Each structure stands twice: as C-alpha cells, then as structure tokens.
Amino acid sequence: MFKKILIANRGEIALRIIRTAKEMGIKTVAVYSTADKHSLHVYFADEAVCIGPPSPYKSYLNIPNLISAAEITNADAIHPGYGFLSENAYFSSMCQKHGIKFIGPLPNHIIQMGNKIAAKKNMKKAGILCLPGYDCFFDASYKEIEKIVEKIGYPIIIKSISGGGGKGIRSVLDKKKLQSSWVEAKKEALSCFGKTNMYIEKLIINPRHIEIQIISDQYGKTCHLSERDCSIQRRNQKLVEEAPSPFLTTYLRKKIGNNAIKAAEFIHYEGVGTIEFLVDKNHNFYFMEMNTRIQVEHPITEEITGLDLIQEQIFIANGKKLSNKNFYPKMYSIECRINAEEPFKNFRPVPGKITQMHLPGGKGVRVDTHVYAGYIVPHYYDSMIAKIITTAKSRKETIEKMLRSLEEFIIEGIPTTIPFHRKIMKNNDFLKGNYHTNFIDTLL
Numbered sequence: 209m210f211k212k213i214l215i216a217n218r219g220e221i222a223l224r225i226i227r228t229a230k231e232m233g234i235k236t237v238a239v240y241s242t243a244d245k246h247s248l249h250v251y252f253a254d255e256a257v258c259i260g261p262p263s264p265y266k267s268y269l270n271i272p273n274l275i276s277a278a279e280i281t282n283a284d285a286i287h288p289g290y291g292f293l294s295e296n297a298y299f300s301s302m303c304q305k306h307g308i309k310f311i312g313p314l315p316n317h318i319i320q321m322g323n324k325i326a327a328k329k330n331m332k333k334a335g336i337l338c339l340p341g342y343d344c345f346f347d348a349s350y351k352e353i354e355k356i357v358e359k360i361g362y363p364i365i366i367k368s369i370s371g372g373g374g375k376g377i378r379s380v381l382d383k384k385k386l387q388s389s390w391v392e393a394k395k396e397a398l399s400c401f402g403k404t405n406m407y408i409e410k411l412i413i414n415p416r417h418i419e420i421q422i423i424s425d426q427y428g429k430t431c432h433l434s435e436r437d438c439s440i441q442r443r444n445q446k447l448v449e450e451a452p453s454p455f456l457t458t459y460l461r462k463k464i465g466n467n468a469i470k471a472a473e474f475i476h477y478e479g480v481g482t483i484e485f486l487v488d489k490n491h492n493f494y495f496m497e498m499n500t501r502i503q504v505e506h507p508i509t510e511e512i513t514g515l516d517l518i519q520e521q522i523f524i525a526n527g528k529k530l531s532n533k534n535f536y537p538k539m540y541s542i543e544c545r546i547n548a549e550e551p552f553k554n555f556r557p558v559p560g561k562i563t564q565m566h567l568p569g570g571k572g573v574r575v576d577t578h579v580y581a582g583y584i585v586p587h588y589y590d591s592m593i594a595k596i597i598t599t600a601k602s603r604k605e606t607i608e609k610m611l612r613s614l615e616e617f618i619i620e621g622i623p624t625t626i627p628f629h630r631k632i633m634k635n636n637d638f639l640k641g642n643y644h645t646n647f648i649d650t651l652l
Contacts, residue, residue, distance in 0.1 A: 209526055210234055210285040210309065214278045215249070216299075217289030218268060218589065220578045221502070222249035225287050228518040237281045239274060241267035243586040248578045255281050262588040268292045271299050278308050285309040285525065287518075291590070294501040295322040311525045313479045313500045320475050321498040324369045325407055331495045334474035336467055339486070339494045341409025350387055356408060357386060363411040366390060368397035368404075374444030375400040379411055414644035415486040416455050417441065418493070420468035421509045423480050423520055429530040430472045432465045433509050434537045438484075440632065442555050442648045447625070448544055448632060449505040451512050452537040454603060454641025460491055465534060471498065480506075480521050504595070507576060508541035511599040539599055540606040544614065544629045546577075546594040548585045551628035552652075559587040563621035568613035572599045572606075575617075585622060593624070603641070607633055 212235040215222045226236045226249060238253030243262035250256045257277040260267035267273070269292055278286055286303055288294035288310070297318040303310040312318075321327045328338045342356050357364055357380075366389055368376030376397030378389035394404045417438045424430040437453035438446045452461070468483035481500050487493040506517045513535050524530075549555045565581040577594035579585065585593060596617060598609040611633045617626055632638055635651060 212283045213285045214283035216274050220576050221289040223578050287311040336495045339409045345406045365411040366393045370401040377444045419482045419484040422472045424477045425530040430469050431534050433535045450542040451508045507597045508543045511541040512537045512539045540603045541599040543597045547591040547625045550623045551625050557591040559585045560622040566618040568616035
C-alpha cells in the first residue's frame with residue numbers, strides 16, 4: 209500500500225481525499241497556492257507545500273511544481289481529485305516517468321476518452337449510439353461551419369473537445385445565433401483550456417442527463433454502481449444530482465448500465481470513471497462523454513452503495529481485484545451544490561468573507577466543505593463552497609430531509625445558492641421527478 213499521497217488539488221475534494229487516506233493509515237501532502245494558505249486541506253494534511261501564486265496556471269496546473277512537491281516530500285502517489293489536471297494525460301505520464309503512481313487511469317485511457325472526439329470515435333467502434341455530429345475544428349471559417357450546421361440541421365450544440373464544467377459550450381436553436389455562439393464558445397474554450405478545438409453535434413431538446421458510475425480494475429473486470437441523474441443544471445453546470453433517477457425504468461437502468469460497462473471494457477479502462485448519456489423523452493439514449501476521474505457528485509453514489517469511492521480508487525491503483533457485482537439501488541440520495549453566487553442575478557459569482565456559518569446535521573445528512581466562519585472565498589477558482597447530501601429510504605423522505613437541511617444551513621457574509629435550492633426542493637415538477645436539462649431556465 210502507498211505510504212504517502214500528494215493531493216494535486218484544493219478545496220473540499222482535497223479535504224475529502226485527506227480524510228480517506230488518513231483512515232487508511234496513509235500520510236498526506238497538501239499543495240496550495242498563496243490564495244489558499246488558510247484553506248482547511250492545508251491544515252489537516254500531514255504536510256503542506258506552497259506551489260505558486262493564485263493563478264491556476266502558476267500553481268494547480270503547474271506540473272513541474274507538483275512533481276517537485278511530490279519528490280521533496282517523498283510521496284509515492286498523487287491523487288488529482290477532479291478538475292485541474294485530473295484528466296491530463298501528460299500529467300499522468302509525467303507521474304509514471306518519475307516513479308510516482310497516478311491514482312487514476314493510464315495516460316492512454318485519458319487520451320482515448322478525455323478528448324471528446326476520440327471518445328465518440330471509440331464508442332462508435334464499440335457499437336454504442338452517439339449523437340450525429342461533426343468532428344474537430346481548429347481554425348474553420350464561419351462559412352464552413354455554416355455549411356456543416358445546415359447538413360446536421362438545427363438545433364445544434366457547439367462544444368470544446370477538452371475540459372468540462374459546462375465551459376466552451378453553446379446551444380444554437382437557429383441561424384441567428386450561430387456566429388455569435390461559435391465565437392463565444394471558442395473564446396471561452398481558449399480561456400479555460402488553452403485550446404480552441406471544437407466540435408458540433410445535434411442538440412436534443414430537454415433531455416435527461418444520466419451518468420453511470422463505473423469502476424474497473426487492472427485485470428479487465430468492470431462493474432457499474434448504478435446511475436445519477438444530473439439534469440438540473442445552469443449554464444451546463446450541474447446544480448442538483450440524485451440517485452437513482454426518478455426517470456429511468458428498471459429495464460432502461462439495466463440497459464444503460466450494460467452499455468457503460470461495454471464502453472469501459474472496450475478501452476480496457478482502469479480506475480473509477482463516469483460514462484455520461486443524454487436520454488430523450490422516448491427513452492432513446494446517446495453517449496455524450498466519459499469523465500476519467502472522480503466526479504463532484506460521487507457522494508450520492510457512496511451513500512446508496514456504502515462504498516468509499518476514494519478508497520476504491522486507492523485500492524485499484526494498488527492492484528486490488530474487483531469482486532463486487534453491478535449495483536442496483538435500494539436507497540435514495542440527493543446532492544445540492546452550494547455556490548458563492550447570486551442565483552437571481554444570472555448566478556454571478558460573489559467571492560468574499562464568510563462571517564458566520566452553521567452546518568446542518570442529523571441522520572442521513574452529509575456536508576462536504578472546506579469553508580468556515582472567517583474563511584475568505586477567493587475569486588480565482590470555482591465558486592462551489594459546499595455540497596449537502598441527504599439519504600433516506602424513499603425519494604420523498606430524501607427531499608424532505610434536504611429541505612430541512614437547507615433551512616438549517618446558514619452562511620452569512622456572502623450570497624449563496626441556498627435560497628434557490630430551497631425553491632427547487634419545493635417545485636411541483638421536481639417533486640414529481642418531471643425535469644430536464646433546461647429545468648432551471650424554466651424555473652427562472
């Protein structure tokens with residue numbers, strides 16, 4: 209087993225990894241930018257190394273600094289968390305080169321599935337249905353794009369081949385918005401990922417966003433841990449997730465789960481990952497992408513399965529064989545992402561100092577966070593500051609528990625999405641499980 213793990217991340221996911229590692233008797237190393245020197249992951253790790261100034265490119269995305277931090281602390285493994293370098297094949301290969309175990313997939317798995325165009329090509333070879341679309345564009349002229357879109361037919365969606373978090377994505381319903389959307393998507397992709405490689409595919413109106421949590425060992429065994437419904441989003445970024453989905457039938461759950469296993473086995477995947485699908489109103493489903501990392505919303509899968517997915521990642525990286533079979537849920541779990549944003553002002557991020565804070569509690573209530581009273585939320589990073597997860601035997605009870613927890617959760621000093629989440633939990637369509645990826649726009 210590993211003796212010391214460096215966590216190449218920040219915030220709640222870094223703290224989450226530290227907790228599991230400590231329970232396993234593994235020493236931990238936190239890395240931090242100068243903006244994060246008072247973050248809890250820095251305090252609770254066994255060691256902490258400053259890796260640069262606030263800018264992610266000079267700190268959390270600085271591969272030489274991260275490798276150096278691992279070497280000077282004698283860490284024998286690196287856990288990348290989610291975001292930042294978690295799906296960076298070069299970082300994974302550099303870890304290998306320096307004799308450090310990357311707790312995640314092999315570089316070729318990231319190359320095969322982290323690039324959305326390559327992923328779609330692989331899935332087509334595996335016999336998994338993908339949305340109609342066109343491959344990668346670098347410096348295509350607007351006239352070329354116009355001709356391609358006419359062939360696909362409106363509505364369409366423009367996406368960056370890299371990254372995630374809803375960045376570099378624009379939906380286009382008609383020709384009027386095509387040019388501005390193309391320019392905006394490329395500009396955002398360049399800003400977030402340093403690349404303008406884009407692709408275009410057919411847009412499904414009001415789909416469900418269903419993802420299957422898979423886990424694969426080094427010996428070719430893959431199983432799935434059921435699905436998460438991530439349809440409640442704003443600007444293509446998830447806001448509420450639940451497991452199981454109130455939309456899927458038993459038959460459809462099994463069929464999508466088997467497709468996810470087929471996808472992972474086709475590339476001989478290793479580690480924890482998520483296969484994501486779009487499902488239309490007629491229960492037709494299409495491969496969308498794969499995330500070759502732990503997901504933000506992994507706690508709801510942990511709550512319904514009883515597994516610690518971070519622990520499973522560490523075990524698999526250390527050579528563990530899988531023995532468990534596919535999981536079908538008997539409990540219900542919901543996660544609300546709490547962001548430092550003004551939801552009724554177009555979800556504008558609002559960094560600042562948290563003056564008072566009270567966390568909810570009770571049976572079936574979990575809060576994953578790295579913030580506290582007196583903490584200053586920096587403006588350099590993602591605006592998520594906490595996740596509330598509630599779990600119960602029925603969906604109704606889980607929602608009621610969430611509503612009670614949201615009422616108990618007090619954060620003062622900055623606006624948050626807590627009031628908006630309360631609005632969602634009381635919405636009739638949400639209570640009936642009748643929602644889709646444009647639910648937030650409709651609600652607003």
